[in-house]
Amino acid sequence: MRRGLPWTALLVALILYPFVDRALGFQTVHAVSDGMIYVLLALGLNIVVGYAGLLDLGYAAFFAIGAYSMGLLNSPVLGSPLYGHPWSFWLCIWLAAAVSALLGVVIGAPTLRVRGDYLAIITLGFGEIIPVAIRNLGDVTVEIGSWRPIERLNLTGGENGVNPVGRPYLPSVPFETDPVPWYFLILIIGAASLWAMNRLRDSRLGRAWMAIREDETAADCTGVNPISTKLLAFALGASFSGFAGSVYAAKLQAITPGAFEFQVSIMLLCMVVLGGAGSLKGVILGGMLITLFDRVVLTQTTFMVRAFGRTTGVTALATADLTLWRWFFFGLGLVLVMLLRPEGLVGRRVRPAPITAADLEDGLEVAPAPRVDAIPAWLRERAQGGVAAATPILDVRGVTKRFGGVIALNEVDLLVPRGAIIGLIGPNGAGKTTLFNVVTGLVRPDGGRMIFDGGSLVGLRPNAIVARGIARTFQSIRLFQNMTVLENVLVGEHCRLAASVPGAVLRPPSVIAEEGRARVRARELLAFVGLGGQEDELARNLPYGDQRRLEIARALATEPRLLLLDEPSAGMNPREAETLTELIGLLRRELALSVLLIEHHMEVVMGISDRITVLDYGTRIAEGTPAAIQRDPRVIEAYLGTGYEQDLAGRESAR
Amino acid sequence: MLELADVHTYYGNIRALRGISLSVAPGEIVTLIGANGAGKTTTLRTILGTVRPRRGTVRFNGQRLDTLTTDRIVRLGIAQSPEGRRIFPRMTVLENLELGAFARRDREAIAPDLERAFTLFPRLRERSAQKGGTLSGGEQQMLAIGRALMARPALLLLDEPSMGLSPILVDAIFRIVQDINRQGTTILLVEQNARMALRVAHRGYVIQTGRIVLHDAAAALLRSDLVRKTYLGEK
Numbered sequence: 001m002r003r004g005l006p007w008t009a010l011l012v013a014l015i016l017y018p019f020v021d022r023a024l025g026f027q028t029v030h031a032v033s034d035g036m037i038y039v040l041l042a043l044g045l046n047i048v049v050g051y052a053g054l055l056d057l058g059y060a061a062f063f064a065i066g067a068y069s070m071g072l073l074n075s076p077v078l079g080s081p082l083y084g085h086p087w088s089f090w091l092c093i094w095l096a097a098a099v100s101a102l103l104g105v106v107i108g109a110p111t112l113r114v115r116g117d118y119l120a121i122i123t124l125g126f127g128e129i130i131p132v133a134i135r136n137l138g139d140v141t142v143e144i145g146s147w148r149p150i151e152r153l154n155l156t157g158g159e160n161g162v163n164p165v166g167r168p169y170l171p172s173v174p175f176e177t178d179p180v181p182w183y184f185l186i187l188i189i190g191a192a193s194l195w196a197m198n199r200l201r202d203s204r205l206g207r208a209w210m211a212i213r214e215d216e217t218a219a220d221c222t223g224v225n226p227i228s229t230k231l232l233a234f235a236l237g238a239s240f241s242g243f244a245g246s247v248y249a250a251k252l253q254a255i256t257p258g259a260f261e262f263q264v265s266i267m268l269l270c271m272v273v274l275g276g277a278g279s280l281k282g283v284i285l286g287g288m289l290i291t292l293f294d295r296v297v298l299t300q301t302t303f304m305v306r307a308f309g310r311t312t313g314v315t316a317l318a319t320a321d322l323t324l325w326r327w328f329f330f331g332l333g334l335v336l337v338m339l340l341r342p343e344g345l346v347g348r349r350v351r352p353a354p355i356t357a358a359d360l361e362d363g364l365e366v367a368p369a370p371r372v373d374a375i376p377a378w379l380r381e382r383a384q385g386g387v388a389a390a391t392p393i394l395d396v397r398g399v400t401k402r403f404g405g406v407i408a409l410n411e412v413d414l415l416v417p418r419g420a421i422i423g424l425i426g427p428n429g430a431g432k433t434t435l436f437n438v439v440t441g442l443v444r445p446d447g448g449r450m451i452f453d454g455g456s457l458v459g460l461r462p463n464a465i466v467a468r469g470i471a472r473t474f475q476s477i478r479l480f481q482n483m484t485v486l487e488n489v490l491v492g493e494h495c496r497l498a499a500s501v502p503g504a505v506l507r508p509p510s511v512i513a514e515e516g517r518a519r520v521r522a523r524e525l526l527a528f529v530g531l532g533g534q535e536d537e538l539a540r541n542l543p544y545g546d547q548r549r550l551e552i553a554r555a556l557a558t559e560p561r562l563l564l565l566d567e568p569s570a571g572m573n574p575r576e577a578e579t580l581t582e583l584i585g586l587l588r589r590e591l592a593l594s595v596l597l598i599e600h601h602m603e604v605v606m607g608i609s610d611r612i613t614v615l616d617y618g619t620r621i622a623e624g625t626p627a628a629i630q631r632d633p634r635v636i637e638a639y640l641g642t643g644y645e646q647d648l649a650g651r652e653s654a655r
Numbered sequence: 656m657l658e659l660a661d662v663h664t665y666y667g668n669i670r671a672l673r674g675i676s677l678s679v680a681p682g683e684i685v686t687l688i689g690a691n692g693a694g695k696t697t698t699l700r701t702i703l704g705t706v707r708p709r710r711g712t713v714r715f716n717g718q719r720l721d722t723l724t725t726d727r728i729v730r731l732g733i734a735q736s737p738e739g740r741r742i743f744p745r746m747t748v749l750e751n752l753e754l755g756a757f758a759r760r761d762r763e764a765i766a767p768d769l770e771r772a773f774t775l776f777p778r779l780r781e782r783s784a785q786k787g788g789t790l791s792g793g794e795q796q797m798l799a800i801g802r803a804l805m806a807r808p809a810l811l812l813l814d815e816p817s818m819g820l821s822p823i824l825v826d827a828i829f830r831i832v833q834d835i836n837r838q839g840t841t842i843l844l845v846e847q848n849a850r851m852a853l854r855v856a857h858r859g860y861v862i863q864t865g866r867i868v869l870h871d872a873a874a875a876l877l878r879s880d881l882v883r884k885t886y887l888g889e890k
Contacts, residue, residue, distance in 0.1 A: 404791075427821045428793020429778070475792050475819065545694035567792075570819050573690055573847045576890025600821055603888065641823030 010312045014187055014543045018180045029179040033251065035291030036186045037244050040193055042271035042287040043280065044240030047197065049269070050231035050278035051206060053213025057121040058127020059268055062100050062538050063136065064260035065494030066245020069096035071255050077249045078162065080153060089168035089250055089419035097242035102237025102521040108231050123499045127265050134257045135159055142412050161256030165249045182251050189247060193240050198280060202234070203504030204497045207483070209233055214480035219438055223558050224467035232501065247377070270330050274337050274346025285346055285595040290330070298323045321409045370583040375590050376524035380555065391454070393418045393594045400436055416562065421588055421595040423609035423626070427639050431618040432598045433475055436564050453561065465496045471560035473551045475567045475598070479539040485550055486535035489522040492557025522557060529553045529583070545576055552583070562594045563587065563649065577604050584608055606630065614639060624651030656681045656841055657702070657810060662711035664701050671697040673865035674711070679810065679843055681746050684836050686844040686852040686873065689862035695845045698862070699812050703735055704728045715810070730758050734808035736799045736816060744788025750777055751787050751798055755805030767804070770800040775831050792819045800828070810841045817848045829855050850887035853877045861886070
């Protein structure tokens with residue numbers, strides 16, 4: 001791997017550092033160890049903010065929870081049964097991580113329904129609550145009438161904090177006197193965390209986080225469960241801070257509530273943003289820069305400024321303390337980064353990739369026609385299962401949906417036989433997309449039944465409906481813009497893959513095989529829709545027509561039996577629309593896929609639909625074969641218009 | 656009125672426009688047709704200054720546009736109905752339309768124009784108090800065009816106005832384009848629906864991979880082999 005070398009170099013440098021430090025007499029190992037704890041915290045925060053895109057302003061709370069878990073379990077002050085036991089540190093560090101992860105879920109749960117600004121505000125509140133709670137839980141008395149079940153219980157040590165906290169024990173390792181063992185302990189925890197995070201990023205789960213960050217609705221409709229995915233981000237992010245917090249408590253031997261104030265959250269966020277949210281390398285760089293600046297540059301500069309003040313006789317300079325200005329400098333740094341390099345120092349730059357001359361000459365003009373022999377074999381195998389049954393694949397009866405006073409869908413019936421292509425047309429605002437949203441679970445109907453392949457869809461979440469076998473595309477394309485073309489398709493396979501968190505980190509042979517298979521399938525699908533060779537391009541850099549085809553590939557990756565296409569040929573010229581029509585026909589013919597199609601291009605919808613349903617003002621006004629629909633006076637009046645008849649006649653005479 | 660001379664526009668290393676020259680005379684409807692990725696939208700963006708040409712000039716009534724910021728260009732009398740609608744989703748339909756007139760000084764003339772927009776698109780009147788984001792796709796398209804008209808531009812840039820509209824509304828939109836033109840607005844129209852675009856336009860340009868490959872009177876283009884095969888879908 002190309003990136004292997006700098007990582008090895010960094011690791012070697014870090015291993016050698018304490019010895020260099022000792023030889024040169026710097027005595028900075030303590031400070032560097034503390035800095036590494038903050039880097040580890042920033043890496044944990046990066047999972048929440050950088051990967052899952054959930055802006056957390058109260059992350060220091062999890063740091064506090066980790067530290068206090070260690071303190072509570074491993075301190076004589078609070079009478080812990082574990083204190084004094086030589087192995088208690090090694091036990092407590094895992095307990096602290098588990099407690100943090102658990103609280104990550106508890107805190108994450110109420111914030112799941114909110115997004116963006118609101119989530120930031122809730123986490124901000126949570127970040128304030130924890131230090132205050134810690135301060136006030138030092139003396140708890142519960143009084144019910146005259147009965148006092150709990151009297152003057154010291155849970156947290158209150159304002160005084162917890163002191164001492166037990167140190168780790170390893171035979172003949174001097175944790176009491178020497179900073180170097182601490183340095184290596186933190187280095188090992190940090191390296192292991194980094195290794196785990198790196199593997200998580202390139203796993204089924206990492207892709208799901210990024211999909212949520214890019215477009216939560218689209219992720220849900222591609223089979224990613226947003227609730228469990230976000231909770232996992234909170235839990236895993238918190239567990240890393242649990243490790244960091246417990247080591248911090250044991251290293252300092254004392255913790256006070258003041259160490260976990262709001263500023264700490266902000267500093268951690270600065271590290272993530274400065275380096276580049278979502279990039280491990282960037283977060284490490286950001287963390288190292290900020291710690292270095294905070295611990296070394298500010299203090300050294302203060303000495304220099306004071307010396308300068310003394311020699312020149314300026315009292316203001318001679319007594320200056322630049323460390324009091326640290327927040328000024330952090331703030332200034334953030335402002336500059338946002339202005340000059342908003343993606344961070346190492347962030348993935350959002351820019352179009354260079355395109356070769358060959359692409360420019362002819363490649364952009366006309367999409368290649370789909371080929372039968374390019375259909376991936378595995379997709380074909382899946383298709384064989386569900387054919388030939390007599391019952392319809394989708395049976396919608398009397399579905400009604402009101403938005404306030406507006407009836408968007410009024411007792412709509414819709415039948416999709418197996419292997420059929422059903423067109424859905426109607427004036428703009430008639431409720432076509434709403435019907436799609438109801439069927440895919442984005443909108444809950446007020447009444448009616450929806451049976452898909454024998455099971456009811458009412459009340460299911462969109463990702464559960466994808467798992468049942470319904471996939472969709474969107475009218476306004478909703479790709480995961482800042483993920484690669486290949487990753488977009490891999491997210492589509494999410495619900496057909498099984499890798500869990502331990503699986504993603506440890507990569508047993510079954511997970512490696514599964515991941516390899518998923519990638520092969522994704523490449524085959526891309527080749528099939530005509531996007532072969534573009535796998536590593538960011539989705540946002542694709543031209544419009546390619547984005548439409550990528551969305552179809554992503555939908556196919558979920559292995560659907562029913563495909564819902566919302567205006568797939570919008571913005572295409574007749575030639576491109578023709579290619580798309582061939583593709584849809586091929587899917588039905590070769591894969592026995594049933595298709596429900598919203599479309600305004602009459603050449604497309606009349607050409608391939610078996611039957612057409614027409615909606616107007618939320619009500620079904622006609623249903624029948626394309627030929628019958630074209631002559632239906634109600635459809636002509638409400639939808640086709642008289643111009644269409646002339647157009648049709650004109651085109652026929654031209655041929 | 657509008658004159659592009661040998662315009663080259665890049666996105667990073669991609670050459671999107673490779674020497675576009677075109678002109679629009681006052682009172683005309685000129686259409687630009689071509690496949691996806693050919694450079695139609697980039698041409699409009701270059702005119703409005705949201706991307707800068709690396710070479711070549713854009714002039715509007717003799718004034719260089721390629722050095723001005725977008726808001727200055729709009730104040731000179733150019734408005735656009737962008738591809739993908741770009742309406743303000745959390746503002747009402749009425750507020751969206753009023754914002755279209757943001758740069759105007761003639762406050763008293765705005766009310767009649769609002770009335771004109773509502774007459775052109777009765778659906779917008781029905782929904783004037785509704786938030787833009789709750790409109791259906793086609794209704795948002797109408798709103799985007801209505802909003803552009805509220806600027807009472809001398810030159811109107813329309814990017815795929817028929818996209819996502821039902822056939823009956825496609826007819827209506829092109830009739831409206833002609834109406835707007837008859838009332839004195841010059842129009843540069845980018846369309847996938849080449850048949851309809853060439854029916855309403857006076858002249859047309861065909862763009863392929865960033866170059867103009869053909870330009871002629873619209874009626875002549877409708878008869879050209881290249882256009883009929885590639886853009887009208889005729890066999």
